[in-house]
Amino acid sequence: MRLPAPNYHPPFNITRASHAVWSVRDLDASEAFYTQVLGLVVTARENGRLYLRGLEEVCHHSMVLTRRGGAASCDRIGLRVFSEDDLDKAHSFFTGRGLPCAFAEIPHQGRTLHVSDPLGTAMELCAAMPLAERKLTRFHEHLGGCAQRFDHYQLLLPDLETAGEFYTAIGFRLSEYMVDASERLMALFVQRKGNPHDIAMMLGPGPRIHHAAYTTVDVHTLIRACDVAGSLGYGRSVERGPQRHGPGHALFVYFRDPDGHRVELFNTHYLTLDIEHQPARWDPSNMDRNLPWGLPAQRSWYEEATVFAGVAVREPAFKPNPVTLERYLAERS
Amino acid sequence: MRLPAPNYHPPFNITRASHAVWSVRDLDASEAFYTQVLGLVVTARENGRLYLRGLEEVCHHSMVLTRRGGAASCDRIGLRVFSEDDLDKAHSFFTGRGLPCAFAEIPHQGRTLHVSDPLGTAMELCAAMPLAERKLTRFHEHLGGCAQRFDHYQLLLPDLETAGEFYTAIGFRLSEYMVDASERLMALFVQRKGNPHDIAMMLGPGPRIHHAAYTTVDVHTLIRACDVAGSLGYGRSVERGPQRHGPGHALFVYFRDPDGHRVELFNTHYLTLDIEHQPARWDPSNMDRNLPWGLPAQRSWYEEATVFAGVAVREPAFKPNPVTLERYLAERS
């Protein structure tokens, strides 16, 4: 296995992971869940769309929920580029690579470029959004998990070598990765904004989106998200956690929203801006290091994810076989 | 089912659950675990015994670990009575009921009365211990989970009607209880010190001790206990949690010590001193209320417990069938 080499002079300047656009069946149910349990704020609700943002976000939205029947899917996952110029440079780059690439008019966003990565992941890039109020210090309005801001998203992808080459080509830096005993890539964590995550990628049938992740203030707001979930009848939406991740070291909880989309709330990162930082290597078989508090996740966490609307899912050449909670419990008894 | 009637004029004055005396195979291993992960303080180590106390405790010990080969067992579980007089009154009471009862010389304890409840639970009562330093504000010495004080213990008992009659006869007040659809008692929580717990009792093969519980400061110290467990290689000792209990409402983590004894760290109670308080009723089949964050415990938590040394274990007439994590996961998939 050869790790992708960093590219410090990317063709355009992506600044961060920024938003998810998801289909839901019932906007009322979704609004209740996201505002009361996770603590997101509604910026607008119009034309069958609900626009949500975190408490510290001044951009118009970091989550867009679109009312649509049928199975839940993800329309696009969003990345921010720094300036309008970067959109044009991105257009050249994607065109040059023969990858899908087209400008689109999207409400409440600046000029927006629809693109796909080589594995079919549907993304959109924009450089600006209308401003909204920063709610960070309107403490009396903070609810549930007090989600602060969209931090990263995780993909399931069938080919991490291709993904690694592509994302480093567009400037992402590798912060952590997982390889198995046969030196096969099992996970890649790449970043643009200087903390360990903008995109996490796990080997698996895909492209699918495993989760979107919001930061929260504190251990206490993580617990409060669970407590409010419990007291409002969403207890079974707590899929995993609170627990500590090995890779990335975050303290986390994973929720499933009313349509099954997965959202992570987490606290604590580290900064990874310096050039001398070396990506951290993880071994999928070292459960004590990967799962510092012992228990793995249930099978659904490893297997279920949201498809991209209209994008075929492809199996990886090599099928990972994680130690799920079911398997762990069965093997111990 | 008829709940035991409270007895506000008990024959002697028990003030609280106070200590556990457990066998371990390796005092060094136990000392490392209890001081670094849970944060207990060593008062003394002598004659094959390790005496531990919580950070706020000024009594000599709330946990005594005795080095002994063979299977792990519990020698006795301790209760405090208020005064020396109460020991004599207790002696009369136990003698009058024909229950085992004898004074014993125990190091670092005042006059001590060894007794058993009608189900064979080996207990000891004393009114005083030598004083030790309160470490509550020696913050720079606080380690791991910062265990503050012994709060309660949980028993598995084969007959909760008998237990309920006995413990209310000696002055315990019922704070919470669980009955199944056939009105069979599945759990009893009784208290003397004014919070929901001094003794929790679950129906099951017994008498066995399920866990001893220490309070901790805060959500953060609960998390720190898990993190330190993970970083010191005790990650698999985290058996359950962090999670929120239904009954009692505590935020908890359960650990298994190196010999398999179970210790709970928890935060948050409520006061239950007033005469008008009514015991809270729980239904074992209402998983959403009993398990507000969704997942039940793994089977070991329901089934494994520490036997009392030399005390035979008896099966209950009715065998409870809890929804374990294994069963929950199997039924969902």
Place this chain on the structure above:
Amino acid sequence: MRLPAPNYHPPFNITRASHAVWSVRDLDASEAFYTQVLGLVVTARENGRLYLRGLEEVCHHSMVLTRRGGAASCDRIGLRVFSEDDLDKAHSFFTGRGLPCAFAEIPHQGRTLHVSDPLGTAMELCAAMPLAERKLTRFHEHLGGCAQRFDHYQLLLPDLETAGEFYTAIGFRLSEYMVDASERLMALFVQRKGNPHDIAMMLGPGPRIHHAAYTTVDVHTLIRACDVAGSLGYGRSVERGPQRHGPGHALFVYFRDPDGHRVELFNTHYLTLDIEHQPARWDPSNMDRNLPWGLPAQRSWYEEATVFAGVAVREPAFKPNPVTLERYLAERS
């Protein structure tokens, strides 16, 4: 100085400090402050009275605010006795001592006995209140500081020797106290419910009530109380803290309500049930031990307090001279 000797066989059974009855000028303003900043719950509002309780309390009220013009005052401070019998025994006791004592009809309380201590402190005793819902796990309704329950109150009294004799005579146990270099009593902390406080008494012009104190969950809810105070425009109501007390070791914040009544929110105690516990002695001149984080309180905290309606304030024989924040800052510069 001789400390009052404990009386383990009190004439009647007080269980805890239970409630405060205060006058306010504007019930709306008070309701907004107490529910949003402190997080108390409204049980009832009727006949110019607002009845409030903490999140874990099932009693009808722990704070009663009565609309009344003029200077803010306290009608009575409440204590719970265990049973109706205890009220009759209390009646005998107070009558026998020649202290004010009369039964009164009070809405939403059981039979109530109005009494005064030898210094004129207006108190009321009752054994029961109507039950209300415990809000402890309705997490989605918890606001601001999440005040859990009425824990203790602090008095300013002109004669602590008399107070010490009286309160130990009725069964209070001394947990901590402060004496100056001339062995004059400067503060007494006494308790019935087994933690360090039911009544704190400081030497000063009185009888006056310095504050009522509610427990809160956690460091985080203490901070949240301050943050919500700030974001709702009550920032200047934060009179002192967050800080750590020397005596009692609590982490605290003091607020002034819209009428100037002082309320403490605090976290963390220790248990003090055992007979061998010795009262902790404090020296008012040892600032490093009394004020572990350095700064004393501003002068208002030492000097201002709520008078009891219709009760004359008497000066102590000896006038304490605390190091206030003003004095501390002046002496350092």
Place this chain on the structure above:
Amino acid sequence: MRLPAPNYHPPFNITRASHAVWSVRDLDASEAFYTQVLGLVVTARENGRLYLRGLEEVCHHSMVLTRRGGAASCDRIGLRVFSEDDLDKAHSFFTGRGLPCAFAEIPHQGRTLHVSDPLGTAMELCAAMPLAERKLTRFHEHLGGCAQRFDHYQLLLPDLETAGEFYTAIGFRLSEYMVDASERLMALFVQRKGNPHDIAMMLGPGPRIHHAAYTTVDVHTLIRACDVAGSLGYGRSVERGPQRHGPGHALFVYFRDPDGHRVELFNTHYLTLDIEHQPARWDPSNMDRNLPWGLPAQRSWYEEATVFAGVAVREPAFKPNPVTLERYLAERS
């Protein structure tokens, strides 16, 4: 007043504020304070220098303490540039502006460029340091305030117009600022790494360094820093807080180290990467907004700061007159 215009194409790439080099009289005393109270980790101690880093830092040091007699001073404050190339570009830039600029050999740093800003602030730039172990998940070794990483520093400068022009010229973006009623700049907060701070600048006699700031995990570790300070006898080193800042919104505590250098521990930021973000404006006279929990800082916080070794201090043309705690208390009484 005209705000400096952002420069999105800076002459070289500064990535973040990175380290402080301070003189101390007693390395043992400083090591005890920084490791036990703040929780920094010792990377090396040699040749009269102590090299410290935060728990998440993999760079060799973020604080260098040099043993030296006389008044405490700051040798240099450090910034990271991304690559070696940037050092050469910086050399050209400073040379071109006629500002002090020379390469220097510094132990445990890559090639280092010594420069001064137009106000005389002594800085050093480097692109790399030797790697050290990330201690982030060695939870059992975490002490006191668990300082995570060097985040920013604050300067007192006599001319913020000049400073604003200079720092935006080298690529810093303005996140927040304070102007008085006469439109005079009182404070500037500028950043490179995407959160609100890399350098905070207040108008005042300077150049002096007011404080270096480390992030901490959580409210709880902030409190723990204060508690450990108290229990180790450093209580008077807590100069200000815990409290919430208006500008930047951080929850903070300020400590004075044994030599009087000021260090801030704080929690919680917001991200400010997007091009549409507008700098937040603050009014120094709006105390309720600037000081959401009420009390200002004592005079020492406004007036005392560390001089740069050998650099003359100049008075500003306009002398700010902050509402200090002393003045606030005097005006209220």
